[in-house]
Amino acid sequence: MKGTIKDLLQIPGVQGYVIAQGKNIQIKLPAKHAFALAKDSLMLLYNGLADDGKRPGNTVEILLEDILLTAFLSGSTMFMVVSSLRVNQALLRMTGKLIISNMVKE
Helix, strand or coil: CCCCHHHHHCCCCEEEEEEEECCEEEEECCCCCCCCCCHHHHHHHHHHHCCCCCCCCCEEEEECCCCEEEEEEECCEEEEEEECCCCCHHHHHHHHHHHHHHHHHC
């Protein structure tokens, strides 16, 4: 596995992703998804997590009613995966860490 976004989207339970860097945000979710129109909320989340202050690590998981948000942070770049609760979390974390490390290299 190379750790590409295509690999990530093939994991059963992954619904889409969000990439945020600076003032730019890219959301790739199905059009009728609950987070598809949540650009402002996701930008607030990015601003809170991407702060240079102390944070518990470079991976943050947020559990909502029926959605798991997994945010991978590296400097000012945030890669967030939106998935169902039945996703293989170990595979999701491993793939997400590979993707964020490849993004930072570029």
